[in-house]
Amino acid sequence: MTETLAIETQSLNKVYSSGRTEVVALREATLKIPKGQVAALLGPSGSGKSTLLTIIGLVIPPTSGQVFINGELIVDGSHAKTNLRNYRRQNVGFVFQKANLIPFLSAIENVQVAMELNHTSTFKARRRAAELLDEFGVLERSYDKPSRLSGGEQQRVAIARALANNPAVILADEPTAALDSHRAKQVMELFAKIAHEQNAGVIVVTHDHRYLEVFDAIFEIEDGVLRRRVAVAT
Amino acid sequence: MNLAFKDVQHNLGRFSLTAVGIGMMLMIVMGMAGIYRGLIEDATLVIDRIGSDLWIVQRDTRGPFAEVSRLPKSMVHRVEAVPGVESAREFVYHTIQRQHAGKPLRMSILGLSWPTDKGEWLPLVAGRPLAQNHFELIADQTLGFQLNESIQLGKEKYVVVGITSGMVSSGGDGMSIVTLGDSQAIQFDSVGEALRLERSSRERRAMDVDLFLKQPQLIEHLSQPTSQLPAFSSPQISAVVASIKPGHVIEEVQQTIANWGDVSVFTKAAQEDLLLQGMVDKARRQLGMFRALLTIIAAVIMALILYTLTLDKLHSIALLKLLGAPDRTILGILLQQAIGLGALGYGIAFLIGQQLFPYFPRRVVITNEDLVQLLFIVLVISVLSSLLGIWRAMRVQPTEALMG
Numbered sequence: 001m002t003e004t005l006a007i008e009t010q011s012l013n014k015v016y017s018s019g020r021t022e023v024v025a026l027r028e029a030t031l032k033i034p035k036g037q038v039a040a041l042l043g044p045s046g047s048g049k050s051t052l053l054t055i056i057g058l059v060i061p062p063t064s065g066q067v068f069i070n071g072e073l074i075v076d077g078s079h080a081k082t083n084l085r086n087y088r089r090q091n092v093g094f095v096f097q098k099a100n101l102i103p104f105l106s107a108i109e110n111v112q113v114a115m116e117l118n119h120t121s122t123f124k125a126r127r128r129a130a131e132l133l134d135e136f137g138v139l140e141r142s143y144d145k146p147s148r149l150s151g152g153e154q155q156r157v158a159i160a161r162a163l164a165n166n167p168a169v170i171l172a173d174e175p176t177a178a179l180d181s182h183r184a185k186q187v188m189e190l191f192a193k194i195a196h197e198q199n200a201g202v203i204v205v206t207h208d209h210r211y212l213e214v215f216d217a218i219f220e221i222e223d224g225v226l227r228r229r230v231a232v233a234t
Numbered sequence: 235m236n237l238a239f240k241d242v243q244h245n246l247g248r249f250s251l252t253a254v255g256i257g258m259m260l261m262i263v264m265g266m267a268g269i270y271r272g273l274i275e276d277a278t279l280v281i282d283r284i285g286s287d288l289w290i291v292q293r294d295t296r297g298p299f300a301e302v303s304r305l306p307k308s309m310v311h312r313v314e315a316v317p318g319v320e321s322a323r324e325f326v327y328h329t330i331q332r333q334h335a336g337k338p339l340r341m342s343i344l345g346l347s348w349p350t351d352k353g354e355w356l357p358l359v360a361g362r363p364l365a366q367n368h369f370e371l372i373a374d375q376t377l378g379f380q381l382n383e384s385i386q387l388g389k390e391k392y393v394v395v396g397i398t399s400g401m402v403s404s405g406g407d408g409m410s411i412v413t414l415g416d417s418q419a420i421q422f423d424s425v426g427e428a429l430r431l432e433r434s435s436r437e438r439r440a441m442d443v444d445l446f447l448k449q450p451q452l453i454e455h456l457s458q459p460t461s462q463l464p465a466f467s468s469p470q471i472s473a474v475v476a477s478i479k480p481g482h483v484i485e486e487v488q489q490t491i492a493n494w495g496d497v498s499v500f501t502k503a504a505q506e507d508l509l510l511q512g513m514v515d516k517a518r519r520q521l522g523m524f525r526a527l528l529t530i531i532a533a534v535i536m537a538l539i540l541y542t543l544t545l546d547k548l549h550s551i552a553l554l555k556l557l558g559a560p561d562r563t564i565l566g567i568l569l570q571q572a573i574g575l576g577a578l579g580y581g582i583a584f585l586i587g588q589q590l591f592p593y594f595p596r597r598v599v600i601t602n603e604d605l606v607q608l609l610f611i612v613l614v615i616s617v618l619s620s621l622l623g624i625w626r627a628m629r630v631q632p633t634e635a636l637m638g
Binding site for chain 1: 547553
């Protein structure tokens with residue numbers, strides 16, 4: 001089964017320790033996202049959404065449990081099976097609540113840098129960055145710094161950056177929080193389109209219940225316990 | 235894409251101002267080295283320019299530059315008679331302070347042995363060497379005299395016939411070069427009242443001496459000028475400088491003269507060493523300590539500035555790590571900026587220094603060796619000062635990009 005899955009977690013647990021105090025952020029979290037599907041992750045603040053996302057994104061290790069990407073075991077407990085930073089660079093794309101663009105780079109450079117870090121030549125990276133910005137309708141803002149872009153434009157540049165290396169996994173943490181409802185719906189539909197067209201596994205953390213119809217699967221998390229609420233067959 | 239350059243471009247004003255600040259500080263470090271070199275050059279200038287092989291000075295003194303040295307004028311003839319000596323001449327050197335154009339003016343007086351030495355060896359930038367035994371003067375341009383200007387020194391007026399460049403004493407005072415006789419006249423000048431009082435005093439002292447009481451007509455002789463009294467020696471000179479004939483060993487001639495009981499003899503190198511070890515050494519150490527302190531202060535300031543610049547982009551660094559940037563990329567950004575800041579500061583220091591140093595009251599001599607040494611030091615402190623920022627950047631977690 002795992003070879004058809006873009007993302008799979010097995011019994012993920014995460015415990016944060018501070019002195020004698022222990023906070024359990026995740027309890028036995030298991031999920032499976034097939035390639036080409038987009039999943040929503042719902043839950044109140046402090047429920048463990050971001051913790052799950054950062055573990056899947058190979059940013060922090062779980063206390064126990066496993067993470068598979070494209071069927072390959074990447075993390076087993078606190079042990080990494082590969083260089084996680086390299087692996088993340090090649091296989092994971094992030095989109096955040098705030099666009100999180102690098103302020104000293106222009107829009108096109110923000111996209112380009114993700115590819116250059118992945119050893120793509122400057123010329124090729126520039127060309128693909130322009131293509132992506134064009135695809136998301138912000139090509140004319142290519143040479144503007146993030147501070148000169150609107151929230152929606154910044155978010156589209158951030159999505160373009162997340163897609164730059166054709167990642168197997170795209171993780172979005174409340175990407176529509178700063179957008180109006182029209183833009184929010186556009187972005188959600190965009191994620192669904194990306195997942196389907198690029199055969200990637202996409203997880204979108206959201207509080208917004210208005211656009212759930214675009215998701216292939218919906219997961220809820222509360223007090224670190226993950227459960228699948230709705231599954232929409234594709 | 236060069237991320238370090240992009241960040242600098244984004245913060246160009248701040249980076250440039252910082253570089254100017256660092257540059258000014260490095261300019262002072264550069265200037266300190268130049269002042270030290272200038273001290274050495276000034277101190278050894280006369281010795282180098284005169285170029286004699288041996289310096290004969292008063293016994294147990296260290297020569298005319300280190301302390302007062304007095305020799306009878308006849309010493310030059312004794313030295314000339316030593317086998318192996320090609321030529322010998324008197325050397326008079328002393329420092330005076332006079333008022334000129336309403337301002338105090340210090341100058342070192344160098345006496346030339348007329349007529350054998352007319353100052354042809356001097357680095358003249360205007361005018362000519364001395365052409366007569368009296369009342370002509372060659373002045374260094376730092377004294378501010380004009381060609382053909384008349385300068386009152388003692389009872390006489392001296393006409394400036396030549397202007398030199400770079401002829402200053404180890405104390406930084408410009409030199410005036412006159413004939414030996416004139417230099418002594420300037421050195422031993424006394425006003426008329428002092429002379430009258432001295433002659434009167436002689437007569438009073440004579441009244442206590444039996445010879446004068448028994449032969450009162452001798453008292454009349456006491457009112458004659460000092461130079462006409464056999465009991466008084468003629469004005470003394472500071473040193474005798476001698477050149478050795480080719481084929482003779484300098485040390486052997488030195489040993490011959492050193493065997494006399496009334497003189498000490500130094501080779502040219504020994505006289506230079508005495509100057510440097512005695513007069514310049516403390517200044518050298520003082521300047522060296524200032525240089526070291528300023529270099530450390532520059533490094534600390536650079537470290538703080540680079541640390542602040544790093545703090546400003548911690549979020550971007552976290553973001554780059556989240557995007558998978560390897561540590562060497564982050565390291566590269568910070569190191570390139572540190573070295574860039576140091577190199578830019580160094581360039582600014584050099585350019586500003588070139589414009590400012592000529593206006594310093596003392597000569598600032600910037601050598602290529604010192605420039606290369608400072609560049610190396612700047613690069614080292616640039617790298618060292620970036621360590622604090624690098625340490626902070628390495629501690630940044632990619633999760634920090636996800637916060638706020």
